[in-house]
Every structure is written in C-alpha cells, then in structure tokens.
Amino acid sequence: MDDTYDHIVVGAGTAGCALAYQLSRESTNRVLLLEAGGRDSHPMIHIPLGFAFLMKHKDINWCYQTEPEPELQNRRIDWPRGRVLGGCSSINGMVHIRGQREDFDHWASLGNRGWSYDELLPYFKHHEHNAKGSNRYRGVGGPLWVDEVPCQFDMSALFVKAAIDEGLAFNEDFNGATEDGVGYFQVNIKRGRRQSTAVAYLKPIRKRTNLTVQTHALTTRVLFEDDRAVGVSYRHTRRGGGSVTARCKGEVILCGGAINSPQLLELSGIGDQARLASGGVAVKQHLPGVGENLQDHLTVNICQGLKGINTYYEEVKPLRFLENLLQYIFARRGMLAFPSAQVGAFFRTDPQVERPDAQIHFAPAAGEYNDKGTMVTVPGTTATVCYLRPSSRGSVHIQSDDPTQHPAICANYLSSENDRQHLIAGVKKTRAIFASPVLEKHRTSELLPGDNVQSDEEILDYIRREAVSVYHPVGTCKMGNDGMAVVDDRLRVRGVSGLRIADASVMPTILSGNTNAACIVIADKCADMILEDRRS
Numbered sequence: 001m002d003d004t005y006d007h008i009v010v011g012a013g014t015a016g017c018a019l020a021y022q023l024s025r026e027s028t029n030r031v032l033l034l035e036a037g038g039r040d041s042h043p044m045i046h047i048p049l050g051f052a053f054l055m056k057h058k059d060i061n062w063c064y065q066t067e068p069e070p071e072l073q074n075r076r077i078d079w080p081r082g083r084v085l086g087g088c089s090s091i092n093g094m095v096h097i098r099g100q101r102e103d104f105d106h107w108a109s110l111g112n113r114g115w116s117y118d119e120l121l122p123y124f125k126h127h128e129h130n131a132k133g134s135n136r137y138r139g140v141g142g143p144l145w146v147d148e149v150p151c152q153f154d155m156s157a158l159f160v161k162a163a164i165d166e167g168l169a170f171n172e173d174f175n176g177a178t179e180d181g182v183g184y185f186q187v188n189i190k191r192g193r194r195q196s197t198a199v200a201y202l203k204p205i206r207k208r209t210n211l212t213v214q215t216h217a218l219t220t221r222v223l224f225e226d227d228r229a230v231g232v233s234y235r236h237t238r239r240g241g242g243s244v245t246a247r248c249k250g251e252v253i254l255c256g257g258a259i260n261s262p263q264l265l266e267l268s269g270i271g272d273q274a275r276l277a278s279g280g281v282a283v284k285q286h287l288p289g290v291g292e293n294l295q296d297h298l299t300v301n302i303c304q305g306l307k308g309i310n311t312y313y314e315e316v317k318p319l320r321f322l323e324n325l326l327q328y329i330f331a332r333r334g335m336l337a338f339p340s341a342q343v344g345a346f347f348r349t350d351p352q353v354e355r356p357d358a359q360i361h362f363a364p365a366a367g368e369y370n371d372k373g374t375m376v377t378v379p380g381t382t383a384t385v386c387y388l389r390p391s392s393r394g395s396v397h398i399q400s401d402d403p404t405q406h407p408a409i410c411a412n413y414l415s416s417e418n419d420r421q422h423l424i425a426g427v428k429k430t431r432a433i434f435a436s437p438v439l440e441k442h443r444t445s446e447l448l449p450g451d452n453v454q455s456d457e458e459i460l461d462y463i464r465r466e467a468v469s470v471y472h473p474v475g476t477c478k479m480g481n482d483g484m485a486v487v488d489d490r491l492r493v494r495g496v497s498g499l500r501i502a503d504a505s506v507m508p509t510i511l512s513g514n515t516n517a518a519c520i521v522i523a524d525k526c527a528d529m530i531l532e533d534r535r536s
C-alpha cells in the first residue's frame with residue numbers, strides 16, 4: 001500500500017484520537033491515524049476497576065521502565081503506557097483534572113502565545129459533557145463525558161472530613177475557580193464504562209469515510225523531501241512486519257506521547273547532532289532539546305489500618321464480590337465501576353507557597369505483600385501523595401536505530417533537594433490528616449510507612465524505597481522559543497516544515513495535577529491551528 005492523505009496522525013492515544021476527530025470533521029480532509037497497538041477490545045479496558053489488570057499487560061501496554069534511578073536506591077520504576085486505541089486514556093485512572101490557571105499562564109509567560117488559561121478555557125469547556133451541567137467553567141455537549149464518582153464509601157466521606165479538620169477547604173469542583181482543597185474527583189466514566197478518547201472520539205465517527213484508522217502500525221520514521229515532512233514509514237506488525245510508506249499532502253502530526261514522540265524524532269534524524277551521530281543516525285535537523293526536559297510526578301503511599309468501617313477489603317470477600325459483580329452486570333454500579341481514586345486533595349506543603357503544590361489521591365483500599373510476594377487487600381485505606389511542581393529533570397533517548405528497542409528513560413526523580421523536602425512535607429501533611437480525631441473510632445496502626453518511620457531522614461529513606469510514578473511524563477519535545485525548545489507555539493517542529501507534535505511531550509512544564517484533559521486540549525488547539533494555517 002502506498003497511499004496519499006491530507007494529514008497523517010501518528011499515535012491513536014489521548015491526543016491522537018481527539019486530533020483525528022477534529023481534522024476529519026471536514027469531509028474533504030483525508031486523514032490517516034496510525035496506532036502501534038491494536039483495537040481496545042480487552043474487556044478490562046472498559047470496566048473502570050479493570051485498570052489494575054492492565055498495568056503489566058504486554059499486549060496493550062508498552063511496559064516501559066526507567067533506568068536505575070540513583071535517588072531511589074537504583075530501582076527501575078515501572079512506566080506503563082497504553083499501546084492500544086485510546087493510548088493511556090484506555091489504561092489510566094480516569095481522574096479528570098485540568099491543572100491550575102497559573103500552570104498555563106506560566107506557559108504563556110515563557111512566550112507561548114495563545115496558551116494562557118483564559119485562552120484555553122474554551123477548549124476545556126468545549127471538549128466535555130459535564131453531567132452536572134454547564135457554568136462559567138464547565139461545558140456540555142462535547143465528546144468527553146465528565147461525571148462524579150457514582151457512589152462513595154463512608155471512609156471516603158470521613159477522609160474528606162479529616163482533611164477539613166486539618167485545615168483544607170471543601171472544594172466541590174477542582175476544575176472550577178480553584179483547585180485548592182479536598183473533595184471528590186470528577187472522572188471519565190459514563191454509566192459504569194471508561195470514557196477513553198477511543199470511546200469518546202473515535203467510536204462515534206467510525207462511519208467517516210475520510211478517516212482511516214490503521215492499528216498494529218508501528219511508525220518507524222518520518223519521511224522528508226528536502227526539509228518538508230511528506231509522510232511516514234511504518235511496519236505492519238500483524239502482517240509479517242513489512243514496511244509500508246504513507247504519504248500526505250498536508251502535515252504529519254506526532255501524537256506518540258512523551259516517550260515515543262522524541263523517540264520517533266530521533267529515529268528520523270531530528271535531535272542532538274552529536275547524540276544522533278554516535279547512534280549511527282543520519283542527522284536531518286540539530287535540535288538539542290529532543291528527549292530532554294522530562295518531568296513526572298513521583299508519589300508515595302501512606303496506608304492507614306482501619307476497623308469498623310467498610311473498605312475494599314470487605315468488598316472483595318467472595319460473597320460481597322459476587323454481589324458487586326452482579327451489581328455491575330445489571331446496573332453498572334458498585335465497586336467495579338470505581339476509578340483509581342475517589343477523593344482528592346490539593347494543598348500547600350508550606351503555608352508560604354502561593355498555590356497548592358501537592359496532591360493526594362485517596363482510595364478506601366490498602367494492600368500488603370504476603371510471603372509469596374502477592375499483593376493482598378488488608379483492612380485499611382491509602383492516600384498517595386505527590387509533589388506537583390518538581391524541579392528534577394530527566395531525559396528519554398534512543399539506544400540504537402532499532403525502532404522496536406525501548407528508549408532509555410532517566411527520570412532523575414528527587415535529583416533536587418527541593419523535590420525531596422517538598423515530598424517529605426507532603427507525607428507529614430497526609431499523616432496529619434489520618435491523625436484527625438474524626439478517624440479516632442476506626443484508626444488502628446499505620447501500615448505504611450509505619451510508626452518506626454518518624455524523622456525526616458527516615459521518611460526520605462521510605463520514599464527512596466517505595467515511591468512510584470503517577471504516570472504523568474511530559475515535556476520531552478517542549479514548546480517554546482529558547483535553544484532547547486523542540487516545537488514553537490503553533491506546535492511546529494523547529495527547523496523543518498510539515499511536521500507538528502501534539503501530545504504530553506510539548507508541555508514546557510508539568511501541570512499541577514493529572515495530565516489527560518490537557519492533552520486533549522493540546523490536540524484540539526493543534527487541529528484549529530492546522531486548519532487555520534491551511535486556510536491562510
């Protein structure tokens with residue numbers, strides 16, 4: 001097959017599905033959407049609590065790991081990434097958070113025109129259908145369903161009370177006027193089913209004849225004529241792995257995510273000249289920022305033992321589990337319809353900080369490893385806390401010119417003293433919430449980190465042993481106009497033409513919150529800019 005399209009979108013993940021949807025609205029626009037993974041037919045993708053089964057599922061997950069992390073006792077940290085229609089939105093925790101106004105205003109202050117909060121708010125409103133209706137901050141009628149967690153555990157309500165007791169304000173809409181405080185997450189779950197971007201954006205438009213979705217298509221290189229991107233090469237991994245060329249008249253847009261978009265640029269000869277030359281890749285364009293500026297949220301669990309109150313521990317006992325299963329099958333309710341976290345809190349690690357810089361994801365569940373190394377639920381609850389604006393920076397780079405070899409990911413977690421101190425403060429605050437008199441009746445011992453961990457040094461040691469990723473890598477093809485910027489504020493790759501990037505990799509700095517919703521906004525804005533530029 002050697003075909004010609006108007007646009008080629010590489011990667012049908014969170015951003016890629018939204019972008020393909022927008023670009024193919026004009027019926028004369030022929031769009032090819034290439035996805036390395038397969039269709040989203042695995043049932044666990046669609047059952048919200050099923051996400052726990054997808055973390056190491058090699059058929060639908062790239063199953064990346066970082067290199068040994070020096071500040072985390074040289075542990076390799078798991079980085080699941082969706083390799084399936086919907087990308088990470090098919091395996092993520094479904095928590096719907098936009099980030100803080102100041103995050104986007106900061107992007108704009110770096111010289112990125114059009115990226116301030118006020119300029120992006122219409123996009124955030126436009127892409128959602130908020131089950132609670134519209135207001136100044138919320139939208140209705142968009143493809144993406146946003147709702148509250150269907151029913152809550154008493155323990156969730158108690159955690160909210162305990163956080164209020166500890167000085168946090170109740171926040172009824174983290175995506176409204178402020179993210180500050182404690183409250184219930186909104187989620188991308190519609191009547192008990194996950195709303196990935198494959199479900200919300202691609203499914204309703206499967207009859208559009210101008211959109212071709214090609215799965216099992218591992219894109220290996222962007223093709224250029226002179227300095228203009230004119231298509232891509234990809235391997236059909238289910239049909240013998242032969243190489244296919246697809247050409248386009250308009251633009252190629254990379255939506256491979258924060259790991260794979262820089263990988264694909266480097267495989268195509270765009271990156272740091274010396275690095276590419278030493279890897280045997282012919283240099284097309286020297287862009288030293290490709291794969292640099294990697295940022296992620298690192299999180300650590302505080303598990304509190306409980307008695308006399310319902311948690312997942314009771315819900316997974318055989319009879320209750322059967323009830324939950326039947327409830328899910330017949331009414332799409334119960335435990336199986338829950339997202340990864342039901343309650344959230346955004347707070348300051350230091351009263352002097354001007355806006356929240358730490359986030360808690362809370363779930364009425366706790367687990368412990370038994371002597372066979374298997375995780376079993378125990379009567380307890382978990383609040384996992386992360387520092388939201390780390391100053392540590394890492395990198396993602398190819399290790400060879402083989403597109404099937406995983407790139408080397410160095411997150412460099414906790415490489416700055418700032419990040420270590422803020423995470424220690426976050427742990428202390430989370431413990432203070434669990435110590436609230438509100439929980440007196442139900443509290444047993446602290447399961448993690450445990451009473452023997454008290455001093456800052458002991459807490460830091462615990463973090464080094466146990467912290468994991470919140471799975472929010474961003475920034476590896478950052479937008480901007482300094483020497484390390486990879487795309488400009490219209491998301492065009494610098495130094496070449498006909499090539500843009502629209503995914504988490506273009507964020508210059510990480511958001512103070514979860515990253516999925518902003519990736520959709522990046523895609524929607526990219527589509528507008530492509531169509532605008534074409535018209536002009």
Ligand SMILES: Cc1cc2nc3c(=O)[nH]c(=O)nc-3n(C[C@H](O)[C@H](O)[C@H](O)COP(=O)(O)OP(=O)(O)OC[C@H]3O[C@@H](n4cnc5c(N)ncnc54)[C@H](O)[C@@H]3O)c2cc1C
Binds near residue numbers: 014079087089094
């Ligand atoms: C386990 C987990 C839990 C998370 N929980 C939340 C949450 O609760 N809330 C939230 O807001 N965010 C969450 N996130 C983060 C959020 O989902 C991501 O930030 C977001 O999905 C990233 O979108 P993206 O478009 O940049 O990349 P992705 O969604 O990763 O899409 C990239 C797509 O490109 C494809 N691809 C890559 N390389 C190629 C290639 N060479 N050829 C063809 N196709 C290719 C991939 O297979 C993938 O489908 C979570 C992430 C994970 C992994």
